[in-house]
Amino acid sequence: MSMNTQGRPTSAGASGAASAHPTFTGNKALQIEEALIFEIGRPEVTGVDIPAPKKVKSRLGKLARDEAIGLPGLTEPEVMRHYVRLSQKNYGIDTGLFPLGSCTMKHNARLNEKMARLPGFGDVHPLQPASTVQGALQLIDTLAHYLKELTGMPAVAMSPKAGAHGELCGMMAIKAALEAKGEGHRKIVLVPESAHGTNPATAALIGFEVRSVPANADGTVHVSDVKAALGPEVAAIMLTNPNTCGIFEKEIVEIAKAIHDAGAYFYCDGANFNAIVGKARPGDLGVDAMHINLHKTFSTPHGGGGPGSGPVVLSERLAAFVPYPFVRVGKGYALVEEGGKLEKGEQPFGRMSAFHGQMGMFVRAMAYMLSHGADGMRLASEDAVLNANYIRASLADLMSLPFGNQPCMHEALFDDDWLKNTGVSTLDFAKAMIDEGYHPMTMYFPLVVHGAMLIEPTESESKASLDLFIAALRDLAMAAKRGDVDRFKGAPYHAPRRRLDETRAARTPILRWTKPAPYAEAAE
Amino acid sequence: MATVKYTKDHEYIRIEGDTGTVGISHYAQEQLGDVVFVELPAAGKAVKKGDSAAVVESVKAASDIYSPVSGEVTAANPDLEGAPATVNDDPAGKGWFFKVKIANPAELDELMDEAAYKAFLDTL
Amino acid sequence: MRYLPLTPQDRTDMLAKIGVAAVDDLFANVPKSKLLKGPVNLPKARGELEVERILGAMAAENISASEVPFFVGAGAYKHHVPASVDHLIQRSEFLTSYTPYQPEIAQGTLQYLFEFQTQVAMLTGMEVANASMYDGSTGAAEAVLMAHRVTKRRKAILAGNLHPHYRDTIETLSRMASDELVSLTPNPEDAGADLKAVAAAIDGETSCIVIQTPDVFGNLHDLTAIAKKAQDAGALLIAVVTEVVSLGAVTPPGAMGADIVVAEGQSIGVGLNFGGPYVGLFATKQKYVRQMPGRLCGETVDAEGKRGFVLTLSTREQHIRREKATSNICTNSGLMCLAFTIHMALLGETGLRRLAAVNHANACDLADRLADLDEVEVLNKSFFNEFAIRVPGDAAKVVEKMAKKGVLAGVPGSRLWPKTKGVADVILVANTEVNTDDDRAAFVAALGASI
Known part of the structure; x- marks a missing residue:
């Protein structure tokens, strides 16, 4: 009989600061230093096996790429290790509490990921005939219905690709509405000092002049300050509610009324919508346009800084001014694009981007909403x-x-x-x-x-x-x-x-x- | 000896004859932190008192530099592009931004002298 | 509710600690009449299985690209993505992280962004690239704004053979910003004439010209001469690439003198997703870097002298510059960047060139097969993996008929240019590595039976 009779040391060993024991590799156990792919890969290596091309007559003319590109290739085991090690240098919501104010770092349900990868959503081309994408259009329409119901607004533009893009869409809708009324001279947009940087940047991008509204000692905007700033030149106010100080603007209804009385529009930055979903509806508060960050409020997720998705809900006063394309329900679902037949009152102002918006995020947000109810x-x-x-x-x-x-x-x-x-x-x-x-x-x-x-x-x-x-x-x-x-x-x-x-x-x-x-x- | 005057936005102008050399005060560079980039006006550019004439950037801040007087820019500091840290190291000397031919010397009277600027800083 | 960890007892204890009687006391700032008394008029919470049933039913109503012979392109392309890509991008630390504003605990994201920027610069033949835009079309609109900043002029000229969605995106922003725009008419017959028209339109006010290659009909363009012409007039050349795989076979815009290159990166690592999310690639010359929109990652060292990465030159951005920012963009396309860079790392130069060669060969093969159909004409003199054909009659109807026969054939001209003459009988047909000989045979048979 043979057996292992040699016991092993089980005590903690000598104490001492970790820094006193540098390692040869620079690694710290599970925390492994990782070189760049350019230092690991080689141009002659590839991690994708592709059969040889057919022999054909080239149609590249004189434009074949002759010079080396310089891209390194890695085999699959090298790739797995590289990115797993990189991932271990990142903090995510799944790692721990992520109290990043204004960013709504909530749990990202994996069901949502699974649903977005259904071939019927993830493997569908945006320019397929409408008859072959009825379910995809139905999903967009259903999500639109949920967003309208949650915000108490009659219309929503789905195509903006992120929050700031949604702001741009909302401000374009306001500009289009003003021009349609012959009030293109309204050039001033009021922005409280506490606003996100995207608000003034967006307004300035399309030629509005930004004017600050002071914040008060209690962290809110007062209707008296708004009234003092309003005038015939004012196009809109961009207000975040709940505001960036984490406070619900208690004079919001009065502020909305003052804005409307002055012939201007109320753009609400919806970054903080997560505080009031199902508790209060922006439409009831007098908001004319608000983007919804699906990646925040409906957790679609953040993905290290994107992709986002920023649908914009619109009030009755702005509902006509949406970008192309949009879904219309009739006999089945139709996608209305440029040149499509418009119904009474529809006055699209143009296009925000190629195709129809962040479908992958729509599916995730829909899964979130269906799950939560x-x-x-x-x-x-x-x-x-x-x-x-x-x-x-x-x-x-x-x-x-x-x-x-x-x-x-x-x-x-x-x-x-x-x-x-x-x-x-x-x-x-x-x-x-x-x-x-x-x-x-x-x-x-x-x-x-x-x-x-x-x-x-x-x-x-x-x-x-x-x-x-x-x-x-x-x-x-x-x-x-x-x-x-x-x-x-x-x-x-x-x-x-x-x-x-x-x-x-x-x-x-x-x-x-x-x-x-x-x-x-x-x-x- | 050259006279130095200050604005409330912390620009200084060192006056020699009809030319002023504009930069930012020691206090301003301290507030900005490590300067990483300076955008300067081209020689020949006409500036009005209070116009944004240059931009100074630190890692997390960008500030406009307003011209303390009206006039024509005659030179921009060629060393700042390669060595923006000069603004931190020697704001009153080698870290100057641009030189301006002063159009209206009366505008200088509205600026603070050294003592007044010091007193102004004490109020901040 | 499976996502909410607080128990009723927790809620009671926490309200006591806060010192209020009910949760609605925390909503005291909401005007009483505006506070909803109960849930909105939507269905109640559901379990995973029920949600899967509902969404699964919707998904089943669509025909996916893998189910049928598939030739649809025009700015989004069906490519095979290795399994490891999707696995890696779902790692918690990538999927659930935020923009890397705390670099000490975001080196994973930052390093892949640095690698991504380098790959994009190499691919496009440019000096620097940013950490991505929403997609190619919004990137193109941002490029035009950037050219306006660089040249201090406000007039852009768009080639006729630029993807019309890109054109419309730029057109909308330009109109809203009161910038001038010259937008030329598409020319499927003679792509060379389109470039000549652009060249003729350049004047002393022109800030930039925007040219796509391969263009929307698939034609390849040598931009060398027109780049020089634009630059001599003080304008920038913005080159647009909507099929990034082409850069594995075709001379990159950077080598032909482009000042800014904008590309749609969807083909590498990112699925079709019915149009989004995609990833916009944005590259330029070093001298213009401070006028660039979007996030940039740069190399530096930490307090111990170790190499590390940070977001840099952020004074260009909205959160610092506010109304003076280079762009209002805040988000990038982080996770899609990651998918792109992983797939590209797997391919490497060898794999990318092979992939591009297969795409090109498959497209050539289909073009050759179409010679058998007398009534169908291939319009291109050159192409990469997509070309335009002219069919007798209404192309949209032909595409519908072919769809009924189980072939998704491409994009009819009327879908992209509803009001332009001379394109209603054109179909854009894309071929990638996913198409087999059988698929191409099915295409030819279905087309023959549909005209």
């Missing part, structure tokens, strides 16, 4: 607001609230007043959160609050998750107050990278890999 969407908004207020209430004694300890909507806004004289900045605090395993909150936005920290937990967090997050933030806050500056200034210590030199990146931009010069040349 009217009851679940309402409850999700309530939970999102409840979670944000729970955080606010649990941190109000340690961190400062710029507008007092009043209820917030789905995000809680703190400023950096409580960090005064600690030597710790909002940025430092955010970086220390990374070491605690959290994605930082939105910081330095909105611009109207000094050192802003905007925390949006979403409805996807359990109470236990919130309690741990609150405990971690309390610990950090107390450390900052007692002068434990090192914990913050050098943070993050435990992330795949320490703080990155953004000044260097901007002063001498390196925006692509270039082949290193051969040694002899480099030495010259």
Whole structure:
């Protein structure tokens, strides 16, 4: 009989800081350094086997590409490892609580991914005959119905590709409506100082002149300030509601009325719609146009910065002014494109992009809505607001609230007043959160609050998750107050990278890999 | 000796004869942080007092530089394109932005002198 | 509700901590009369299985590209995507991450964006590329705005053989921004004449000319001469590519002098998706980089001197410059970028060239087979994987008839140019690596039986 009689050491071994034990590879166990594909791949290698082409007479004329392109190829095992390692350097919603204010980082259901990949949605061409895509058009129409019902608005333009694109669509609709009324002279768009940067950028893009409306001490826009700014030249106001300070604009109905009385339109930035889905309808509040970020509110997901999708709901006053194409229901579903027969009142203003919008996102949003239902969407908004207020209430004694300890909507806004004289900045605090395993909150936005920290937990967090997050933030806050500056200034210590030199990146931009010069040349 | 005057937007103008050299104050460069890029006007460009004449960028901010006086731009600092850090290192000296031929010397009277600017900074 | 972790007891405890009696107290700012008393008039929550049934039924109403011989192109192309691509883009850390504003915990996204930018620059033959636009058409509109900034002029000239959706996207934005636009008439017969018309229209006010190659009818263009003509007049050449696989076989616009190259990247890694999401590629010369729209990723080092990546030159963007930004764009097409860059890394130069060669050969094969049909004429002198044919009568009806015979044949001219004369009998026909000999035989048979 033979057996393994040699026991193995089981104690923890000697202690000591990890940094005292650098590794040969630079790797830290599961955290593996990864080279660029240009340093791994080779031009003669490929990870895709394609049979040889038929022998034919070339029709490329004199335009065949003769020069080397320089693209490296990787085999499938190399590709898998490269991207899996890269993924492990990323923080996602599935990693942990992602309290990025204004971004609504809620759970991304995998059912939605599965549905978008059904061949009947994912493998359908936008220019197939309408008779072969009736189900796809039905989905767009059904989603449109849901969006209209949730917002109390009679029309929706589906094609905008993201929130900012939706803003552009809404402002174009307003411009088209003004011109149709012979009021093209209205050139001024009012934008509160607390607005997202996209609002003034969008207005300016199509020739509007942007004028600021002040934010008040309580974090809201007052109807009196709006009235003072209104005049015969004003085309529209762009207002976010709930606003970027996390507060519902309590004079919104009066503001809408004042705008309409002055002959202008009310564009609402729908970035924060997640607070009020199923609780209040923008149409009931007097909004004329609002984009809905499907990737935020309906979780389609963020994907590292896109793709988004930004349908725009429109009031009766703007309903005629939609971009091409749009779905019309009659005998079956038809897609109305340029040159198509228009019905009374339809005055399309042009086209926002090729084809019909972000179908892949539509399917995901539809799956979200069908899953949640009217009851679940309402409850999700309530939970999102409840979670944000729970955080606010649990941190109000340690961190400062710029507008007092009043209820917030789905995000809680703190400023950096409580960090005064600690030597710790909002940025430092955010970086220390990374070491605690959290994605930082939105910081330095909105611009109207000094050192802003905007925390949006979403409805996807359990109470236990919130309690741990609150405990971690309390610990950090107390450390900052007692002068434990090192914990913050050098943070993050435990992330795949320490703080990155953004000044260097901007002063001498390196925006692509270039082949290193051969040694002899480099030495010259 | 050249006279230096300041605006409330933290530009300075150093006056030598009918030419002014425009840059940003030490305080302004500190507020901006590491300057990464400066966009300058071409020589020959006519500017009015208060016009945006240049842009200075740090990593997370972009600011317009308003001309403290009216006149014609006679030169832009050729060194800033390659070395924007000069604005941080020596704002009052090598980090100047552009030179302007002063059209209306009376406009200078509306600007602050060194002492007044210092007092102004204390109010911020 | 399977997505909401709070229990009723949690909610009660949390309300107590907050110090309010009911959740509606948190909605106190909402005017009482506007606060909904109950759920809106939509169906109630459903389980996964029920949702799958509903959406599965809708999906089943559509004919997907893989089910039938499929030749539809005109700006979106059916290509095979390796299984590993879709697996990797669904990794949680990619799928559920945000824009990489916190670079220390987003190096995965940032590194692939840097790799993507490099691949796009190489493909287009340009010096730099950004981290993507929504799609090719919106990228083209952004390119025109960028040319206006660079040249400080406001007049663009669009070639007639530019994809009409791209033309309309640019036209809408130009009209809204009060910029001038010259839009030429499509010319399926003589692609060379289209370029000559563009050249003739260039004047001292022209900011840019926009030319697609392969153009919407599939013709390839040598842009060298017209690039020089435009630049001599102080204007920029914007080259548009809607089939990016062509760059594996055809001289890239960068090598022909283009100032900005805009491409639709859908063909690599991204499915048809009924039109979106896609991924816009945007490349230019180094000297114009500060006028570029969209996100840019750059290389730098961290506090320990290790190589790392960050979003950079962000002062161009809306969140800093606000109304003075180069564009209002905020989102890029992150996940589609990732799909593109993974697929391209798998292909490499060898695979891409092979893929392009197969596409071209298959298209040539179909063109040769069509010689058997006397009444059908191939209009192109040159093409990559798509060409235009003229058929007797109404092309839209022919396409419908062929669809009934189980062949999705292409895009009829009237679908793209409803009001233009001389294109209603034209069909754009695309051939890619997915088409087999049998598919092409089916195409010829169905076409022969439908005219």
